[in-house]
Amino acid sequence: MNRAFFARDVVTVARALIGVTLTIDGVGGTIVETEAYDAGDPASHSFSGPGVRNAAMFGPAGAAYVYRIYGLHHCLNVTCGDGAAVLIRALAPTNGVEVMRARRATMQPEALLCAGPGRLCKALGVDRSLNGAPLDAPPFAWRERVAEPPIAAGPRIGITRAADVPWRFVLPGSPSLSRTTPSSRI
């Protein structure tokens, strides 16, 4: 996984990441849920131009953009250049499951350890010390998918502006999605 992978259209990158395996210091799994945000998008942190928090979004493609949300949690994005980024919302744990379990306070079924952006950052040990870090170097490691998996699209979660734009991408039926109830599963 090189930097050119991330320097493409943000929706293309968001779809290309489904099925890819990401580990941080050897802990991680297969990405099953992403969301795309770009500079012309009212829901994006970059919509109002560069600021203190979103500086990484305006840097080169292929860097991490990590921010604190609701005062309690972190969210991990990959930058695609020009104010665009992909939010990594969920992955299916494959590596370092016991480490993740130890980091997460409450006991969870394995499939739910990284089922949501805040949970994922907690389980992988992501915080703002990784903000702006290059993705093609340790502690990040990637394993590309063998074949293109099925991908479903739907509206993004937890936003108020541009709430109808279908830029959330999932591996259909995965038990590790951030919304797993039958009524809200894509």
Add this chain to the structure above:
DNA sequence: CTATTGATGTTCT
């Protein structure tokens, strides 16, 4: 199953 609420830091207006 759904709906609601409390916890809590940073950024922007």
Add this chain to the structure above:
DNA sequence: GAACATCAATAGA
């Protein structure tokens, strides 16, 4: 002050 790309616990149907 208000808003916020969330989570876990709780109560009710």
